[in-house]
Amino acid sequence: xxxxxxxxxxxxxxxxxxxxxxxxxxxxxxxxxxxxxxxxxxxxxxxxxxxxxxxxxxxxxxxxxxxxxxxxxxxxxxxxxxxxxxxxxxxxxxxxxxxxxxxxxxxxxxxxxxxxxxxxxxxxxxxxxxxxxxxxxxxxxxxxxxxxxxxxxxxxxxxxxxxxxxxxxxxxxxxxxxxxxxxxxxxxxxxxxxxxxxxxxxxxxxxxxxxxxxxxxxxxxxxxxxxxxxxxxxxxxxxxxxxxxxxxxxxxxxxxxxxxxxxxxxxxxxxxxxxxxxxxxxxxxxxxxxxxxxxxxxxxxxxxxxxxxxxxxxxxxxxxxxxxxxxxxxxxxxxxxxxxxxxxxxxxxxxxxxxxxxxxxxxxxxxxxxxxxxxxx
Amino acid sequence: xxxxxxxxxxxxxxxxxxxxxxxxxxxxxxxxxxxxxxxxxxxxxxxxxxxxxxxxxxxxxxxxxxxxxxxxxxxxxxxxxxxxxxxxxxxxxxxxxxxxxxxxxxxxxxxxxxxxxxxxxxxxxxxxxxxxxxxxxxxxxxxxxxxxxxxxxxxxxxxxxxxxxxxxxxxxxxxxxxxxxxxxxxxxxxxxxxxxxxxxxxxxxxxxxxxxxxxxxxxxxxxxxxxxxxxxxxxxxxxxxxxxxxxxxxxxxxxxxxxxxxxxxxxxxxxxxxxxxxxxxxxxxxxxxxxxxxxxxxxxxxxxxxxxxxxxxxxxxxxxxxxxxxxxxxxxxxxxxxxxxxxxxxxxxxxxxxxxxxxxxxxxxxxxxxxxxxxxx
Numbered sequence: 076x077x078x079x080x081x082x083x084x085x086x087x088x089x090x091x092x093x094x095x096x097x098x099x100x101x102x103x104x105x106x107x108x109x110x111x112x113x114x115x116x117x118x119x120x121x122x123x124x125x126x127x128x129x130x131x132x133x134x135x136x137x138x139x140x141x142x143x144x145x146x147x148x149x150x151x152x153x154x155x156x157x158x159x160x161x162x163x164x165x166x167x168x169x170x171x172x173x174x175x176x177x178x179x180x181x182x183x184x185x186x187x188x189x190x191x192x193x194x195x196x197x198x199x200x201x202x203x204x205x206x207x208x209x210x211x212x213x214x215x216x217x218x219x220x221x222x223x224x225x226x227x228x229x230x231x232x233x234x235x236x237x238x239x240x241x242x243x244x245x246x247x248x249x250x251x252x253x254x255x256x257x258x259x260x261x262x263x264x265x266x267x268x269x270x271x272x273x274x275x276x277x278x279x280x281x282x283x284x285x286x287x288x289x290x291x292x293x294x295x296x297x298x299x300x301x302x303x304x305x306x307x308x309x310x311x312x313x314x315x316x317x318x319x320x321x322x323x324x325x326x327x328x329x330x331x332x333x334x335x336x337x338x339x340x341x342x343x344x345x346x347x348x349x350x351x352x353x354x355x356x357x358x359x360x361x362x363x364x365x366x367x368x369x370x371x372x373x374x375x376x377x378x379x380x381x382x383x384x385x386x387x388x389x390x391x392x393x394x395x396x397x398x399x400x401x402x403x404x405x406x407x408x409x410x411x412x413x414x415x416x417x418x419x420x421x422x423x424x425x426x427x428x429x430x431x432x433x434x435x436x437x438x439x440x441x442x443x444x445x446x447x448x449x450x451x452x
Numbered sequence: 453x454x455x456x457x458x459x460x461x462x463x464x465x466x467x468x469x470x471x472x473x474x475x476x477x478x479x480x481x482x483x484x485x486x487x488x489x490x491x492x493x494x495x496x497x498x499x500x501x502x503x504x505x506x507x508x509x510x511x512x513x514x515x516x517x518x519x520x521x522x523x524x525x526x527x528x529x530x531x532x533x534x535x536x537x538x539x540x541x542x543x544x545x546x547x548x549x550x551x552x553x554x555x556x557x558x559x560x561x562x563x564x565x566x567x568x569x570x571x572x573x574x575x576x577x578x579x580x581x582x583x584x585x586x587x588x589x590x591x592x593x594x595x596x597x598x599x600x601x602x603x604x605x606x607x608x609x610x611x612x613x614x615x616x617x618x619x620x621x622x623x624x625x626x627x628x629x630x631x632x633x634x635x636x637x638x639x640x641x642x643x644x645x646x647x648x649x650x651x652x653x654x655x656x657x658x659x660x661x662x663x664x665x666x667x668x669x670x671x672x673x674x675x676x677x678x679x680x681x682x683x684x685x686x687x688x689x690x691x692x693x694x695x696x697x698x699x700x701x702x703x704x705x706x707x708x709x710x711x712x713x714x715x716x717x718x719x720x721x722x723x724x725x726x727x728x729x730x731x732x733x734x735x736x737x738x739x740x741x742x743x744x745x746x747x748x749x750x751x752x753x754x755x756x757x758x759x760x761x762x763x764x765x766x767x768x769x770x771x772x773x774x775x776x777x778x779x780x781x782x783x784x785x786x787x788x789x790x791x792x793x794x795x796x797x798x799x800x801x802x803x804x805x806x807x808x809x810x811x812x813x814x815x816x817x818x819x820x821x822x823x824x825x826x827x828x829x
Contacts, residue, residue: 088621093823114825117623132827140823146617148823153624237737240523244465246494247530250733332728335709351709352732356627360614362820363740443739446470446517446525448491450509 076201077108078174080381082130083115083122084151085180085187089211089223090230090365091373093148095179097141098377099207100130106385109175117150119187122167123160142370145360156187161194168195168202175203175384179377181210181221182411185392189406192390203384206392206406207376211359213261216412217404218394222376223359225369225438227255228265230361231303232439234354235269239301240445246299248348249290249341253334255358257307260416262358265435266303267427268442273300277307278416279424281316286337287344289425294347306333306353366440372399397437453578454485455551457758459507460492460499461528462557462564466588466600467607467742468750470525472556474518475754476584477507483762486552494527496564499544500537519747522737533564538571545572545579552580552761556754558587558598559788562769566783569767580761583769583783584753588736590638593789594781595771599753600736602746602815604632605642607738608680609816611731612646616678617822623676625725626667626718630711632735634684637793639735642812643680644804645819650677654684655793656801658693663714664721666802671724683710683730743817749776774814 080103084092096114103109112130115121128149141148156164168176178188185206192204208215211227231254242250252271254263260276267274272293275281293300308316317333334351341349376393379401383391391403420431457480461469473491480486489507492498505526518525533541545553555565562583569581585592588604608631619627629648631640637653644651649670652658670677685693694710711728718726753770756778760768768780797808 084621088618128825129827130825133825137823137825140821143820144617144823145614147621148825149621151622153622233740234734234738237522237739238733240521241465241733241737244461244524244526245528245530332712332730335712335730350732351730352734353709353712353728353730354734355727355729356615356618357611357729357731357734360618361611361740362614363610363738443520444517446514446521448505448507448510448514448525450506 076174076203077110079111079113079172080109080175081113081115081122081127081168081171081173082177082179084118084147084149085178085184086151086153087359088146088151089209089359090145090226090361091142091222091369092179092209093144094142094370094373095207095209095222095377096148097138098374099177099381100138102378102381104131106381108385110172113171114149118152118154119156120152120154121150122164125167127171142374143362145362155183161190164191165194165198165200169200173202175381177205177207177380177384179207179209181212182215182409182413185215185406186410189390189410192406203387203389205380205384205388206409207380208392208395211262212256212259214259214414215409216414217392217408219397220395220438222369222373222395224261226365227262227359228435229366229439230358230364231262232265232268233364233443235266235271235301235303236442238352239269239271242299242301246297248350249300249302249338251302251304251334251337251349251351253306253332253351253353254303255355256305260305263303263305264416264420264427264431265439267432268439271301271303273302273425274427275302275304275308275425276416276421277305277309278418279421280311281308282424283310283340285424287340290341290347291345302337304333304337308333366438368399368438368440375401453551454487456488456490456549457486457552458490458492458499458504458545458548458550459554459556461495461524461526462555462561463528463530464736465523465528466586466736467522467603467738468519468599468746469556469586470521471519471747471750472584472586472599472754473525474515475751476554476758477515479755479758481508483758485762487549490548491526495529495531496533497529497531498527499541502544519751520739522739532560538567541568542571542575542577546577550579552758554582554584554757554761556584556586558589559592559786559790562592562783563787566767566787569783580764580766582757582761582765583786584757585769585772588639589633589636591636591791592786593791594769594785596774597772597815599746599750599772601638603742604639604736605812606743606816607735607741608639609642609645610741610820612643612648612678612680613819615729616646616648619676619678623674625727626677626679626715628679628681628711628714628726628728630683630709630728630730631680633682637682640680640682641793641797641804641808642816644809645816648678648680650679650802651804652681652685652802653793653798654682654686655795656798657688658685659801660687660717662801664717667718667724668722679714681710681714685710743815745776745815745817752778
């Protein structure tokens with residue numbers, strides 16, 4: 076089938092989403108069946124607005140830089156589609172002669188992708204639709220891991236190791252680092268490679284009394300303590316720990332952050348000095364801690380999506396095996412499903428098992444080696 | 453003079469303080485005049501406690517890793533010395549036959565160093581004392597820049613550039629990044645290399661009305677906005693912006709953070725979505741963004757300190773010129789003085805002049821190049 080191609084990004088960026096864009100573009104440029112190569116500007120919003128970036132018009136340098144460029148080079152959005160949005164999208168695809176559509180995103184995006192593939196089929200419009208996985212949260216089903224997770228996991232693992240060095244060398248406080256992943260603990264678990272003192276995933280109800288008791292116990296044996304906590308930790312009653320409960324003059328709740336909330340909790344209830352660090356979005360943008368494997372897999376996933384569509388495949392997502400090999404899984408199996416962090420990998424509510432480390436070590440890569448001076452007088 | 457050597461770290465670590473330790477150790481190991489080489493464990497506290505690390509006993513690998521190890525490999529402290537502490541220190545130096553003392557720190561440490569040098573001289577104890585500069589804050593006088601500043605400045609410049617990519621690619625909010633440096637804006641100014649929308653240094657009284665008006669004006673033209681602000685910004689009356697004014701049940705003020713405070717302010721007063729990111733201590737521990745120049749200069753400064761002491765010099769701090777060449781300046785000129793950020797480099801209270809960039813560019817190094825896709829349909 077001869078036609079134009081469109082690729083779009085959905086949701087929050089990852090350190091390697093542009094690497095998948097690069098892979099897809101490289102594969103498409105060489106394909107005789109593909110005419111124009113468009114990227115939707117600001118995700119699916121760009122399709123509604125007919126705002127496209129002409130990927131064939133880009134300089135070699137800008138294309139070569141894509142795998143090393145953080146965030147989305149073509150823009151993304153968080154628009155939740157309604158059922159009557161889909162026919163509008165289909166009209167846009169027809170208007171621009173799109174016969175190959177690639178959607179690079181997470182669970183929501185795979186649901187959108189699945190619905191678009193279904194609508195094209197049911198309405199007799201021949202368009203090949205393939206989803207390219209992307210999420211730092213690692214919560215897509217039917218794939219061993221997701222492009223973006225490895226780099227972001229390495230960011231948190233290495234950063235926790237560096238913070239641990241700092242807190243051990245000037246042991247005057249408890250340092251709490253906040254980790255992205257509101258509902259899934261995959262990223263927070265990666266800090267286990269740094270062996271912090273306590274780790275809190277959103278999958279476990281946060282127990283304030285146990286936490287404060289652990290902090291006091293640890294403080295009695297050493298002064299420098301590192302805690303890693305998900306931004307999404309909640310109490311047993313479902314209330315967010317980050318929800319300070321403070322209401323401003325306008326009646327809005329001041330959101331706060333999980334790390335600062337835990338630091339405040341430590342200071343006010345134990346008198347121990349504490350500080351909260353929140354790299355926040357930095358956890359998904361750091362190019363310096365992007366892993367080579369993640370970058371290469373993201374490129375390969377983009378390339379494989381295009382190659383599969385050119386072979387007539389549609390309605391699938393690219394899946395990555397533990398050994399990095401690629402295959403296709405039906406979008407319907409992935410759409411809106413969530414891959415949960417295995418609860419049996421959480422030990423005592425505040426530690427991570429070696430089973431997780433065995434899973435994640437090939438993705439996070441080798442941890443940096445630091446000097447350990449000994450030989451006291 | 454034949455004798456033992458002692459080196460100590462003072463205050464907060466930098467990304468390259470262990471590089472200076474490495475340089476000093478390498479120079480000392482080869483010197484016939486130096487017997488034992490001690491590092492004080494946890495800074496000057498280790499001298500009082502007679503808790504020393506034998507640097508001659510370290511493995512080649514641990515020594516080679518020092519320049520790439522974040523935080524302090526021998527430990528540091530924030531103890532403020534009192535006048536009657538000095539005679540105690542001198543007794544410890546005598547007891548351990550210390551004839552060469554090196555103190556690696558900032559303003560306070562250089563004051564301590566100066567007093568120790570003075571006391572040794574006045575009491576007739578022959579000990580060579582040299583200060584090695586160290587501070588990410590870059591606020592030491594009589595040196596073009598300080599080891600630690602270049603790497604930390606690069607961390608904030610590159611991180612701001614990455615965050616800007618993120619906020620531009622998914623323009624749904626204002627992102628505020630908090631930068632270390634409570635009293636000095638040198639680090640916050642480094643974010644100018646990323647050209648964020650607004651920059652707030654602690655040297656300028658923070659004007660809430662002007663800030664909110666700037667945010668609203670920017671939001672009307674584009675949605676993705678990046679603000680970089682020092683952790684130490686204050687209102688004209690001296691009140692910290694980070695001071696939320698919220699008092700907990702124990703009567704303590706909940707400290708909060710500058711970035712989260714600004715994000716809360718934006719959300720509650722304009723209704724625009726905002727988030728605050730606070731890398732915090734990560735800004736002084738990142739090895740991935742450590743610069744080669746900073747590492748090499750830190751090594752050279754440690755080496756030069758030892759070589760100078762072996763030549764009989766005492767009572768000086770190592771100073772670094774713009775071209776990286778080293779010299780000695782009297783500790784008395786540096787002790788407790790503070791190198792202010794030039795106010796004429798701050799434009800309109802929220803931008804940084806090219807004069808700063810001309811100063812800092814050789815220290816921050818080349819900014820990463822990102823792909824810029826154009827060619828809209």
